Amino acid sequence: MRSIVYGPVSSWRLGRSLGIDLLSTTTKTCSFDCVYCQLGAGQPADERRELVSIHEVAASLEEVRHVPADYATFSGMGEPTLARKLGEAIEIARSLLHLPVAVLTNSSLLSREDVRQELARADVVVAKVDAPTEELFQQINRPCPSFHLADILNGISEFRRGFSGKLALQMMFVEANKEYAAEMARIARDLLPDEVQINTPLRPCPVEPLSKEELDRIKREFSGLKRVVTVYEATTPEVVPLHREETLRRRPRL
Numbered sequence: 001m002r003s004i005v006y007g008p009v010s011s012w013r014l015g016r017s018l019g020i021d022l023l024s025t026t027t028k029t030c031s032f033d034c035v036y037c038q039l040g041a042g043q044p045a046d047e048r049r050e051l052v053s054i055h056e057v058a059a060s061l062e063e064v065r066h067v068p069a070d071y072a073t074f075s076g077m078g079e080p081t082l083a084r085k086l087g088e089a090i091e092i093a094r095s096l097l098h099l100p101v102a103v104l105t106n107s108s109l110l111s112r113e114d115v116r117q118e119l120a121r122a123d124v125v126v127a128k129v130d131a132p133t134e135e136l137f138q139q140i141n142r143p144c145p146s147f148h149l150a151d152i153l154n155g156i157s158e159f160r161r162g163f164s165g166k167l168a169l170q171m172m173f174v175e176a177n178k179e180y181a182a183e184m185a186r187i188a189r190d191l192l193p194d195e196v197q198i199n200t201p202l203r204p205c206p207v208e209p210l211s212k213e214e215l216d217r218i219k220r221e222f223s224g225l226k227r228v229v230t231v232y233e234a235t236t237p238e239v240v241p242l243h244r245e246e247t248l249r250r251r252p253r254l
């Protein structure tokens with residue numbers, strides 16, 4: 001059986017988090033190829049597919065139903081909304097694990113009604129926005145050609161209107177967008193998230209992280225928003241390899 005479940009890992013956003021990977025591909029399967037991605041090269045993908053059957057998901061979750069964790073988190077080797085039946089998998093995870101369910105998404109498919117409906121079954125959705133302009137979006141996130149920033153922002157806005165759970169925006173700041181904090185804060189104010197997570201790539205990747213002082217300066221632009229946290233303020237910085245150590249090592253930080 002493929003390793004669909006990994007962790008739990010200690011997540012700076014979600015506490016002790018049991019990861020669920022509905023892609024389970026050996027290389028990245030994603031609609032983006034972000035400059036800071038820690039997963040390396042992979043398969044560009046813009047269509048939803050069933051890479052792991054619901055039966056496999058249920059069987060893998062059965063094995064870990066007594067593992068203590070704070071969240072069951074859909075993430076893994078790429079973009080989780082590319083997996084068809086994500087909504088069904090969310091329901092199975094909640095009923096088997098008795099945990100709140102989170103999904104970390106790059107937001108690319110939120111312009112689709114079916115994806116919004118399935119994501120709305122989660123308790124927490126962490127949606128990525130890294131750029132205030134199409135040009136920077138192309139430069140930082142390097143999406144498949146069918147994706148454009150305006151559609152994604154409209155999709156998040158639409159999702160916000162119908163979602164009663166917690167919506168967090170994750171904004172990754174690197175050299176290329178660090179002078180656009182005010183514009184990013186304007187986007188956050190429009191999208192009405194419950195939380196803004198200001199991040200910078202601290203794990204080994206092709207891009208240098210920004211300093212704590214730079215993130216503190218960026219955070220000040222977000223004043224007035226409900227809750228704003230930076231990765232440097234997190235109290236749980238490292239992965240805790242308690243389960244399936246070998247697969248955990250290649251999985252992304254949650």
Ligand code: SF4
Pocket residue numbers: 028030031032033034036037038039077078079106
């Ligand atoms: S969205 Fe995530 S998995 Fe996809 S390329 Fe960007 S960082 Fe990597």
